[in-house]
Amino acid sequence: MLKLYFDPVTTTSRPVMLFATDEGIALELVHLDISAGDHLVPGFEQISPNRFVPVLEHDGFRLSECSAILKYLAELHYSAAYPGDPKARARVNQWMDWFIGLFSKDYNYGCIYPRLLPAYRLSEAAEAERRAWHMASAARRLSILDRQIAEGGPFILGPEITLADYLGASFVTLGDLVEFDLSPWPHVRRWIATMKARPSWDEVHAGFYGWHAAIRAQGPLAA
Ligand SMILES: N[C@@H](CCC(=O)N[C@@H](CS)C(=O)NCC(=O)O)C(=O)O
Missing domain, CATH: 3.40.30.10 (Glutaredoxin)
Structure with a gap:
């Protein structure tokens, strides 16, 4: 089991x-x-x-x-979302590592968590300086992801969903909690919409959106 x-x-x-x-x-x-x-x-x-x-x-x-x-x-489970072909599998690994090793440092830890979790915030001036740095870096990462999806899609590696989509969509939608504006990255937005349209999304995310509603009810977030 x-x-x-x-x-x-x-x-x-x-x-x-x-x-x-x-x-x-x-x-x-x-x-x-x-x-x-x-x-x-x-x-x-x-x-x-x-x-x-x-x-x-x-x-x-x-x-x-x-x-x-x-x-x-x-x-x-011999899932097609993690293809057996070595090169196809390596690409999935590459994007998963990218989300964990690069993207999350700037986006999750640099831009989002400090607004949600006081333990991640620095003093006001230091926080503003750090945020500007991470925001610029996160924007570059989102542009890389946007180009990748633009070249194929609707998923990161083309027509079929892979583990990279499961992992990446969770990281990117963390931004929903602070109403992160993805409009400069239309292909990323389209991909997230595709992921959110999966029949399982709402059921799995009930708790997450409950948290979202609770955050909204508390009023404006820290900048
Ligand atoms: N590298 C781990 C990180 C896991 C992780 O950060 N989990 C967080 C929730 S997103 C946690 O359990 N945090 C508990 C804490 O910070 O005390 C993974 O990728 O699974």
Whole structure:
């Protein structure tokens, strides 16, 4: 049996849930609310040494890192979203690494989290300077993604969805929480609309959009 420790609102759990739902992969779900500190309870470090979600368990085998979990589930289920051809698979890996290693540093950590989570904010002047730097960098990354989708589409690597779309769409839609304006990148917007049109999207994102509504209800966010 596959067991997933997850928090449905998180950027790293959402792609795993979306992929598993699309592929009909049965998961025993252990829902942790990280905003309530469920991941800080004594003993969870045995399951997740970093105290992060998601974590997958499969017959005593434990796996963290959302990218590794997606690949493992895809391999188990011979999913077309993780093609077997070495070059096609390498491209999927390339874009997944790009989202995690480059894109998320500027966009998620540099532009979005500081507006949502006080622990990620610097002092006001330092924050403004850092944000300007990351925003310029995030814009360059979004332009690279936009060109990639413009050359093919509707998905990142052409007509078929891959794991890179599952991972990437979760990272980019984190910006929904701060109403991040994607209009300068029309192909990225089109791709996100395609991902949001998947029948599984709304079900998987119910918690995420609940968080979105709660943020809106609190009034204007920090700049
Ligand atoms: N590199 C990990 C990162 C996982 C991660 O950052 N999880 C966050 C939620 S998005 C978390 O569990 N945070 C708990 C905390 O910050 O205390 C992955 O890709 O899965």
